[in-house]
Amino acid sequence: MSGEPVIKVRNLVKRYGELVAVNAVSFEVAKGEIFGLLGPNGAGKTTTISILSCITPPTSGSAMVSGIDVVTDSLTARSKIGVVPQEIALYPTLSARDNLMFWGRMYGLPDRTLTRRVDELLSIVQLSDRASSRIDTFSGGMKRRINIAAGLLHRPDVLFLDEPTVGIDPQTRRNILDLIKELNAEGLTILYTTHYLEEAEFLCDRVGIMDEGKMIAVGTRDELTESIGATGVIAVRADGLNDALIDWLAALPAVSKVARSEDGLTLNVVRGADLLPTVVEKLAGSGVDIHSLDVTVPNLESVFLHLTGRRLDEEHDEKS
Amino acid sequence: MHVRRIYSIAALNVRVLLSDRTALLWLLAMPIVFTFVSGVAFSGGGGGGDAPVRYALTVANMDEGSRGGELLDAILRSDEIDLLMLEGPAADEEAQLLVEDGDRSAALVIPRDYSERLAARESVTLTFHRNPERMNPLVTRRAVERVVTKLNADELAGRAVVSAHEAIRGAPSAEEELELTRAIRAFVSAEFAGPSTTVAVERLGRPAQSEAPDMGFQHSSPAMALMFVLLNGLMLSSMLVTEKREKTLARLLIAPVRRSEIVAANLAWRFIVGTLQLWFLIGFGALVFRVDWGDSMLALALVGAAYVAAVAGLSVLIGSLSGNPRRAETLSLVLSLAMCALGGLWWPLEITPEAYQTVGHLIPTGWAMDAMNNLLSRGYALSGVIPQVLVLLGFALGFSIAAVAAFRYE
Numbered sequence: 001m002s003g004e005p006v007i008k009v010r011n012l013v014k015r016y017g018e019l020v021a022v023n024a025v026s027f028e029v030a031k032g033e034i035f036g037l038l039g040p041n042g043a044g045k046t047t048t049i050s051i052l053s054c055i056t057p058p059t060s061g062s063a064m065v066s067g068i069d070v071v072t073d074s075l076t077a078r079s080k081i082g083v084v085p086q087e088i089a090l091y092p093t094l095s096a097r098d099n100l101m102f103w104g105r106m107y108g109l110p111d112r113t114l115t116r117r118v119d120e121l122l123s124i125v126q127l128s129d130r131a132s133s134r135i136d137t138f139s140g141g142m143k144r145r146i147n148i149a150a151g152l153l154h155r156p157d158v159l160f161l162d163e164p165t166v167g168i169d170p171q172t173r174r175n176i177l178d179l180i181k182e183l184n185a186e187g188l189t190i191l192y193t194t195h196y197l198e199e200a201e202f203l204c205d206r207v208g209i210m211d212e213g214k215m216i217a218v219g220t221r222d223e224l225t226e227s228i229g230a231t232g233v234i235a236v237r238a239d240g241l242n243d244a245l246i247d248w249l250a251a252l253p254a255v256s257k258v259a260r261s262e263d264g265l266t267l268n269v270v271r272g273a274d275l276l277p278t279v280v281e282k283l284a285g286s287g288v289d290i291h292s293l294d295v296t297v298p299n300l301e302s303v304f305l306h307l308t309g310r311r312l313d314e315e316h317d318e319k320s
Numbered sequence: 321m322h323v324r325r326i327y328s329i330a331a332l333n334v335r336v337l338l339s340d341r342t343a344l345l346w347l348l349a350m351p352i353v354f355t356f357v358s359g360v361a362f363s364g365g366g367g368g369g370d371a372p373v374r375y376a377l378t379v380a381n382m383d384e385g386s387r388g389g390e391l392l393d394a395i396l397r398s399d400e401i402d403l404l405m406l407e408g409p410a411a412d413e414e415a416q417l418l419v420e421d422g423d424r425s426a427a428l429v430i431p432r433d434y435s436e437r438l439a440a441r442e443s444v445t446l447t448f449h450r451n452p453e454r455m456n457p458l459v460t461r462r463a464v465e466r467v468v469t470k471l472n473a474d475e476l477a478g479r480a481v482v483s484a485h486e487a488i489r490g491a492p493s494a495e496e497e498l499e500l501t502r503a504i505r506a507f508v509s510a511e512f513a514g515p516s517t518t519v520a521v522e523r524l525g526r527p528a529q530s531e532a533p534d535m536g537f538q539h540s541s542p543a544m545a546l547m548f549v550l551l552n553g554l555m556l557s558s559m560l561v562t563e564k565r566e567k568t569l570a571r572l573l574i575a576p577v578r579r580s581e582i583v584a585a586n587l588a589w590r591f592i593v594g595t596l597q598l599w600f601l602i603g604f605g606a607l608v609f610r611v612d613w614g615d616s617m618l619a620l621a622l623v624g625a626a627y628v629a630a631v632a633g634l635s636v637l638i639g640s641l642s643g644n645p646r647r648a649e650t651l652s653l654v655l656s657l658a659m660c661a662l663g664g665l666w667w668p669l670e671i672t673p674e675a676y677q678t679v680g681h682l683i684p685t686g687w688a689m690d691a692m693n694n695l696l697s698r699g700y701a702l703s704g705v706i707p708q709v710l711v712l713l714g715f716a717l718g719f720s721i722a723a724v725a726a727f728r729y730e
């Protein structure tokens with residue numbers, strides 16, 4: 001990270017009565033970064049974004065966007081922020097163009113520049129040909145794209161996207177993720193919330209993992225997986241294994257544990273990637289007949305599991 | 321406050337409203353249907369044109385002499401009612417039963433000794449049975465009373481002239497008495513046809529209208545206009561709640577828009593829609609229902625503006641307080657119908673008990689209807705509605721302040 005961070009959150013707390021929706025959360029997002037907030041339902045992701053977008057006042061703590069305090073100078077802060085809400089927030093009976101024109105006027109853009117900007121954004125989200133159609137005639141994915149365009153009209157410093165891919169087909173989802181990458185490539189800083197860990201891994205430079213209102217880990221993917229001392233698993237199905245070979249494998253410094261299975265063995269490893277060629281060479285050289293070899297790479301799921309003892313995808317299945 | 325943003329939000333809401341065709345139906349067509357129906361009901365005339373309606377009166381004439389028949393002839397001659405005669409020796413009991421059972425709304429019974437008692441110069445009572453559960457056409461009772469009054473005048477004049485003769489020249493002979501009473505009756509009849517003193521009603525200050533306004537529409541047109549401006553206005557509260565639901569309000573709050581601007585825009589567009597609706601209904605009433613909206617356009621405009629402002633304020637207040645569009649609509653419906661009933665839009669407050677009238681003046685409808693009555697029926701001009709306008713503006717201000725306070729998102 002270099003320069004002043006675009007988003008700076010310090011000890012943010014939000015209580016709803018007894019419930020602590022956001023509990024002493026701190027993080028920073030650098031200019032040009034895609035930062036992911038990953039967490040299960042009710043983790044406090046939307047609440048954090050709501051505070052940052054000046055909809056919900058925090059109970060305590062501070063949040064700055066582009067150096068502006070979102071609590072004390074919310075009107076200025078709001079002009080720096082683009083938000084793509086979790087729900088489609090558009091007027092269904094109006095056309096895509098009319099919706100975008102309206103939202104642009106809310107940011108004080110003069111009609112002349114606005115018309116050009118709307119055209120530009122319609123072509124970026126590839127909906128120029130449907131500009132005059134009513135939103136309620138759009139498919140879910142098309143609505144999502146207009147929903148994103150509406151957050152970009154005023155060329156914000158930072159774009160907040162709150163689970164923009166919930167409930168849409170894989171093709172559209174892919175389109176939207178690509179769109180976000182493109183926007184980021186042009187220099188836009190992005191704060192992205194999701195409970196899909198593949199999205200966080202695919203998209204984000206850094207990830208903050210939230211659970212029950214707390215930020216339980218922040219870092220790049222590699223930093224996070226390393227921080228838990230983790231680990232991959234290499235599962236080998238093979239004939240002709242013997243005890244000497246197993247002892248040899250167990251003695252390797254990168255291997256933490258070796259276990260025989262019915263038709264082969266599994267190795268728990270710290271840093272699996274560079275270990276694999278060594279293992280394959282040794283086994284093949286000893287006349288072992290390898291049927292299959294399965295490498296499980298450590299990922300954010302393993303991190304979440306390690307930190308909470310729960311799996312991330314088990315939880316959001318309940319919702320959908 | 322940023323005027324362009326307020327304008328954009330207001331214009332957008334009007335477009336959203338107009339994109340719903342049934343909304344237009346409710347705003348414009350329904351009030352006209354209701355005005356027509358209740359206007360016809362209040363004018364008491366079902367058929368078209370000016371043909372007077374003839375009511376029927378059930379009669380049992382038990383009189384053994386001829387005076388009962390003369391009375392009925394006189395009633396028939398008055399040309400307002402038809403007589404349904406009951407015959408037979410028990411006609412009086414039959415009349416009573418028919419009215420008791422509700423088969424007839426009213427019946428007149430002339431007693432057996434009617435002629436006899438009149439001849440003996442004694443007073444005599446006609447019985448007018450009426451069933452309180454049936455709508456009782458006042459016009460039948462009035463027709464009977466009018467005829468009886470005239471006959472009484474005849475009778476009185478006859479007795480007066482006979483006793484005058486007695487005082488001056490001694491008791492008249494039988495022939496003289498007959499002569500005297502006949503002459504005096506002819507005189508009284510002539511006088512009744514053209515009494516010496518009459519009251520001529522003239523309207524001054526304004527050109528006489530070719531057609532007099534229909535009294536039914538004269539009440540129903542302003543009442544229904546006030547009712548639908550209120551009903552539709554309050555129902556529009558749900559649009560603000562829908563904005564919360566569909567998160568467009570959240571998006572507005574994310575944009576650099578002040579809450580006060582959002583509330584101001586919501587008040588403004590409701591005010592504009594309500595005003596357009598009200599003037600559409602006023603215009604339609606004047607052109608089609610021939611309603612006379614009074615002498616002062618300015619007074620009418622002020623009453624209308626103050627009332628619409630109060631409705632707009634209440635609408636935004638309900639919208640700010642509600643979390644569910646359906647519930648906001650239900651609340652609006654109940655509230656506006658109650659305010660119509662209590663405010664004298666469905667029946668005049670004058671006929672209600674005092675406590676009812678007091679309640680009617682705790683809500684805007686009571687004051688607005690008062691003002692309308694002052695302009696349309698009592699012939700008042702601007703000065704006659706200033707208090708009502710001020711009270712309505714007070715309501716508008718109070719509701720709007722409460723709406724700003726209640727407006728929040730979460």
Ligand SMILES: Nc1ncnc2c1ncn2[C@@H]1O[C@H](COP(=O)(O)OP(=O)(O)OP(=O)(O)O)[C@@H](O)[C@H]1O
Nearest residue numbers: 016021039040041042043044045046047048195730
């Ligand atoms: N307005 C509110 N009033 C009371 N509780 C609330 C409110 N908004 C959120 N919460 C609670 O705060 C907690 C965090 O909610 P939040 O919406 O931030 O979670 P999330 O991480 O966005 O979840 P999801 O993945 O389901 O969107 C939840 O327990 C939620 O019920």
Ligand SMILES: [Mg+2]
Nearest residue numbers: 045046047086
């Ligand atoms: Mg959420």
